[in-house]
Amino acid sequence: MKESTKRIFRLHGWRVDRAVHNYLYFVFYDLYVKGALYLTKAVVALFSRLEATRYIPRFIFDRYHAKVLSRGDVNKILNLEETVMLGTDTTRRIIPFKYANKIVLREPTHLAVMDCPCKLELDDPCQPVASCIAVGRPLVDFWLEHCQKYHVRRITKEEALAIIDEHRRKGHINQAFFKVATGGSMGVICNCCPRCCVSMRATALTRRIKGAEDISQYAPSGxxxxxxxxxxxxxxxxxxxxxxxxxxxxxxxxxxxxxxxxxxxxxxxxxxxxxxxxxxxxxxxxxxxxxxxxxxxxx
Ligand code: SF4
Ligand code: SF4
Known part of the structure; x- marks a missing residue:
């Protein structure tokens, strides 16, 4: 077993199911995201008229969560030189989702970029497709060892900032993603727009459900x-x-x-x-x- 795979199992401890989920999530990133969008469409079609069952979409979408970042806050993360670990109490005041329980950026000078799975889902995505940035050595190592089909490459801080600049000039925003599949911890900064981002598209779809107009898969920056x-x-x-x-x-x-x-x-x-x-x-x-x-x- 590769060292980066072992780290994932150590990260999740006794929750082997979550470690497997984490592994599958990144190794089959594009299929996973495509599946999430199909699931959203199915849930919306099923529950869009039934207010009484709105807790079901709420339960499902509470598992996916992002935090919108200001440009200034992205800069601070990409300029970090030492590990940051913020516990659950702190994290909850920043991001309100149930499974987002810590902000851990281990060895954050390690950075990598790879193709965005949301964009791979589209025939004519916004460019450039390489727009997901991993922050921290464990995730960067895992991507480099397992995700070459998404054209992953290690980048410097300057390159990461240039990627952010390029997207923001095109009107894309930045989000930090916290997933059940990543141990409830932050690991990825994405460059997102409503046309490509599955999280934003799914949120727009979910809001068609009667009584669920307030559901959002991303929290405001603050x-x-x-x-x-x-x-x-x-x-x-x-x-x-x-x-x-x-x-x-x-x-x-x-x-x-x-x-x-x-x-x-x-x-x-x-x-x-x-x-x-x-x-x-x-x-x-x-x-x-x-x-x-x-x-x-x-x-
Ligand atoms: S309308 Fe133009 S000048 Fe006024 S705040 Fe907006 S961008 Fe600035
Ligand atoms: S959401 Fe709209 S109004 Fe608010 S900071 Fe972003 S661009 Fe400005």
Whole structure:
């Protein structure tokens, strides 16, 4: 057995079922994701009219979870030089999903990129297809040893940041994924758009279920957007780049729907007047800001 496979079994301890799940998840990444999308479609078709059974889709989709990251928080993760371990109490304040129980980035200077399984599912995906970034040595080693069919390659921090830049210029957001299959821990930063990302597509589908409109497979970053009307020229760029319909220009005014904003920071980066900035949402989830998490929560 390869060393990276043994590590997976050690990670899951007595839960051999989860270790096998973890192994299959990455080795058959594209099939797994395709299956998840088919499952979503089937569940939506079955339960879209029955409010009384909405707990079933809720149970199913609570197992898949991502955290939207601001650009600043992605930078901090990719610049980490030492292992970070944040326990369950800290993690729960950042990401609310049942199975997301720790943030562990072991030897985070090890980075790799591989083809996005969501994009492999499509005939005409957004480019580049190589957009999933593994952070931390255990996952990087596993990908390198098991996932060559997805064109995995080791990358430097500078290359990782350049990949993030390229996607964000195209209007893609960043999400950190926490999976049952990865021991409830974070390991992958993805570059996502609503057209390709199965997590975003599945969420949109799930919201068609009566009584399940609030189900989301991704948690907001923890930031909202402050607008300086004195600087704004009403160019509409912020509304154009928002993937969540959180901004519109209506009757000569910029209207911000804070409840729809996931705090991805795209509008801030794209405002030509520097009229937008992020602020911490009071009483909301904390961002996956490694410095803040360590400072406030002693993780
Ligand atoms: S991108 Fe900036 S200048 Fe343009 S409408 Fe939005 S806030 Fe105003
Ligand atoms: S309003 Fe800005 S920060 Fe909020 S989701 Fe839209 S682009 Fe992202």
């Amino acid at each position: 930031y909202k957007v402050r607008h300086d009307a004195g600087k704004c020229r009403l160019c509409g760029k912020c509304a154009e780049v928002c993937n969540f319909g959180a901004v519109e220009i209506r009757d000569g005014e910029r209207v911000y729907h804070a409840e729809s904003c996931y705090g991805c920071e795209l509008c801030v980066e794209n405002c030509p007047q520097g009229a937008l900035s992020l602020y911490l949402e009071e009483g909301g989830l904390l961002p996956l800001d490694i410095d803040l998490a360590r400072e406030l929560l002693g993780g």
